[in-house]
Amino acid sequence: MALIIQNGEIVTSKERYVADIRVEGEQIAQIGQHVAVESGDTVINAGGKYIFPGGIDAHTHLDLPFMGTTAKDDFATGTIAAVAGGTTCIIDFVIPDKSVPMMDGFAQWMAKAEGKSVIDYGFHLAVTWWDKSVQRELGLAYNAGMTSFKTFLAYKGAIGIEDSELYQIMGTAKELGGAMVTVHAENAEIVWQLQQKLLAEGKTQPIDHAHSRPPIVEAEGTHRAITMAAIHDAPVFIVHMSTADALEKVRDARFRGQHVYVETCPQYLLLDESLYRRPNWEGAKWVMSPPLREKYHQTALWNGIRAGLVHTIATDHCPFDFHGQKDMGGTNNFAKIPNGIPGIGDRMQLMYTYGVTEGRID
Numbered sequence: 001m002a003l004i005i006q007n008g009e010i011v012t013s014k015e016r017y018v019a020d021i022r023v024e025g026e027q028i029a030q031i032g033q034h035v036a037v038e039s040g041d042t043v044i045n046a047g048g049k050y051i052f053p054g055g056i057d058a059h060t061h062l063d064l065p066f067m068g069t070t071a072k073d074d075f076a077t078g079t080i081a082a083v084a085g086g087t088t089c090i091i092d093f094v095i096p097d098k099s100v101p102m103m104d105g106f107a108q109w110m111a112k113a114e115g116k117s118v119i120d121y122g123f124h125l126a127v128t129w130w131d132k133s134v135q136r137e138l139g140l141a142y143n144a145g146m147t148s149f150k151t152f153l154a155y156k157g158a159i160g161i162e163d164s165e166l167y168q169i170m171g172t173a174k175e176l177g178g179a180m181v182t183v184h185a186e187n188a189e190i191v192w193q194l195q196q197k198l199l200a201e202g203k204t205q206p207i208d209h210a211h212s213r214p215p216i217v218e219a220e221g222t223h224r225a226i227t228m229a230a231i232h233d234a235p236v237f238i239v240h241m242s243t244a245d246a247l248e249k250v251r252d253a254r255f256r257g258q259h260v261y262v263e264t265c266p267q268y269l270l271l272d273e274s275l276y277r278r279p280n281w282e283g284a285k286w287v288m289s290p291p292l293r294e295k296y297h298q299t300a301l302w303n304g305i306r307a308g309l310v311h312t313i314a315t316d317h318c319p320f321d322f323h324g325q326k327d328m329g330g331t332n333n334f335a336k337i338p339n340g341i342p343g344i345g346d347r348m349q350l351m352y353t354y355g356v357t358e359g360r361i362d
């Protein structure tokens, strides 16, 4: 009752070769030339095709309540799309509302995923508020397998945290030994001020979303996170990096010997802010934070991957319908457009097509 995949070209991090694979249950039992087929086995002829290890998307948001609505994919539809695109494991985010105990949040997200996800999954824990009880719970979360704590420097007044809280969270992660703080690095106060200024000037459209979060806002958040990590002599992981400006902060920190890790996403490598100027408000489809950037940032990010400054490519998958969600309240106010785009099913193909076959990465 095994699955036999014949004649595919197996691609690993080190080599490529044509061979057969025998899969028993969830395990690869054998790789070799002419693997024996037994009665009852299912045989797939993969001649002329590549076989990759299952991908891990370390940044997804399934069934996430956000900005007055809920991200469109749940753990069933989202993970089905993921596996169709070669991703066999996701790391989603437990994001408790402020004042909700962390482990209650964990139970909420486990309930969303259990019985629905068709692939493996794990969770980062977003620490959206802080007191002594949260500090205690981070130890429980760590023991439950949530070893990375997500912090939002953006989203003032919602899930964002203050510097004092970031300081405490980093200190606690360090004490736990091996926990990693991950950071959405945008300066919430500047974003808030620019949003109010632009809206007051009648600048309400999707392109103004990008103008409310210029590259320097991400560079500042990145630098602040790196500074906090240095104070605690702790590693830090910056998610969905979108700018050359922020990457320069990382490069400088790594030259100083700091352990700074970086994620970027296919959208920041392949799309640019001109999409926000599409007619008929279509630019709202790409409203996300950080926003799409001018094209030259893409070159820096690809170079960052090659130089070892960028370590993971994840999607930040967080889709909303164009009609019924994106346009709920944001047609005359970019700040009310739910932030997020889909991508969970496309990551591997995009990186292969535009990264490998176009010679940017190997």
Ligand SMILES: [Zn+2]
Pocket: 059, 061, 316
């Ligand atoms: Zn995210």
